[in-house]
Amino acid sequence: MKVVMKFGGSLLASPGGIPRVSRVISKASKNMKVVVVISALDDVTDLLLHAATNARTWDSTQVIHFIDTIRGTHSQPLTEMELRQATYNEAVDHLEELLDDLKLTLSGVSILRELTPRSNDLLLSFGERLSLVVVSAGLRKAGIAIEALTGGDAGIVTDDSFGEASPEVTKTRRGVKEKLLPLLTKGVVPVVAGFIARSESGEMTTLGRGGSDYTATLLADAIAADEVWIWTDVDGILTADPRIVKSARVIEELSYAEAEEMGFFGAKNMHPLALAPARKAGIPVRIRNGFKPDRLGTLINPRERKSSAIAKxxxxxxxxxxxxxxxxxxxxxxxxxxxxxxxxxxxxxxxxxxxxxxxxxxxxxxxxxxxxxxxxxxxxxxxxxxxxxxxxxxxxxxxxxxxxxxxxxxxxxxxxxxxxxxxxxxxxxxxxxxxxxxxxxxxxxxxxxxxxxxxxxxxxxxxxx
Structure with a gap:
């Protein structure tokens, strides 16, 4: 059985989040072939969006302060995981390389007083790339054989529509198969930074907000996965916002069409665009709680089953x-x-x-x-x-x-x-x-x-x- 698992930023950034995710992956990889997709750590994408909006007016002191904030967000989980010194040093070195690149990007925006769509995509890509360094270190500590990849490295090819690039489906299927299937055959878990991809000309592109889910379903389609598991911090898709309705409960099963409708209306659900590759390929998607991994959550599949209630x-x-x-x-x-x-x-x-x-x-x-x-x-x-x-x-x-x-x-x-x-x-x-x-x-x-x-x-x- 082949499963693509996507882990959200709030789950990864929670106390003990990466060791918890490591246990889920380690258990699953014992009896199935697993591909992992990760998001940026919680709030990092919003911080980068803030930087994208304001960097044109920043001076060098503000750029350095921002880099220190991002460094602290990613250094803390590395320290908490109590890694072997060699693993820790390697992760910190890689982190600092990326932070240097991020500083150069922001400094360029500050000096030129201009942020192009291409530069904006490059700036936003740092969230997942930095997260990849931290998560990979934790998975290696857990003894899991992995290969860390960006979406582009994994074979996802898009057009040049910076900000919300569209995948070139045929080329992506071919590229992902060529990269990921040999790794799975060898028992290696590919760990892919979600949200980001690469254009045919080699430029960094992004798939838009919710793009990490999109990354997961694109990979699942390419490798003919049996299921996609979206790991979040909730038990599944609920009948209503539990902050408003105390009796809200988990919906056990939804059709793709129902899930897309709920996604459009802001339910804690996948973006409709992200569901499209799974829907076309007929691949079931599960929304599951990473804090309670024994629960099955909500299953999204082709079946459209009417319940006894009027609405779900x-x-x-x-x-x-x-x-x-x-x-x-x-x-x-x-x-x-x-x-x-x-x-x-x-x-x-x-x-x-x-x-x-x-x-x-x-x-x-x-x-x-x-x-x-x-x-x-x-x-x-x-x-x-x-x-x-x-x-x-x-x-x-x-x-x-x-x-x-x-x-x-x-x-x-x-x-x-x-x-x-x-x-x-x-x-x-x-x-x-x-x-x-x-x-x-x-x-x-x-x-x-x-x-x-x-x-x-x-x-x-x-x-x-």
């Missing part, structure tokens, strides 16, 4: 707002909706949800709160330039709720049950959307009412009370 999960997306375009000039005017979304796209605004009245007199879109004013400005100025006289209104304090599950497909009365449960709590629904798949119903409420609505829906449509 209630997801909540906060920190969003509504921008609405309205006016008589919108009515019966072909191409207006296309123009609205073209303007939003050019302004770099991602639209999460759309609603339009049948009268055609208004169109509403849900966007991230941080993009709300930019969206309104782009629409006001852009529509005016093309002769469309319309009002633009923003509502900043709203949240999106999504009810997800295959049990809603082809079942009459689902919407009535959902909105009756919400209405019974005195919550007003501002906007509604449902896809033709019938796997989710999404709607918008005032932020102050969101948690109350989540609790009511969980009781009514997930627990079936």
């Amino acid at each position: 999960s209630v997801a909540l997306v906060g920190n969003v707002g509504i921008v609405t375009v309205s006016g008589e000039t919108l009515v019966g005017r072909p191409g207006t909706a296309a123009k609205i979304f073209e303007l939003l796209g050019k302004a770099g605004v991602n639209v999460l949800m759309i609603s339009q009245s049948v009268s055609e007199s208004n169109i509403s879109a849900v966007v991230r709160k941080g993009s709300l004013e930019r969206a309104a400005s782009a629409l006001s100025e852009g529509l005016s330039r093309v002769g469309i006289s319309a009002g633009v209104k923003v509502e900043p304090d709203v949240s999106v709720l999504a009810v997800v599950g295959a049990g809603m497909q082809g079942t009459p009365g689902i919407a009535a049950k959902v909105f009756s449960a919400v209405a019974a709590t005195g919550v007003n629904v501002r906007m509604i959307a449902q896809g033709s798949s019938e796997l989710n119903i999404s709607f918008v409420v005032a932020s102050r009412d969101s948690e109350k609505a989540v609790k009511a829906l969980h009781e009514s449509v997930v627990l079936g009370k």
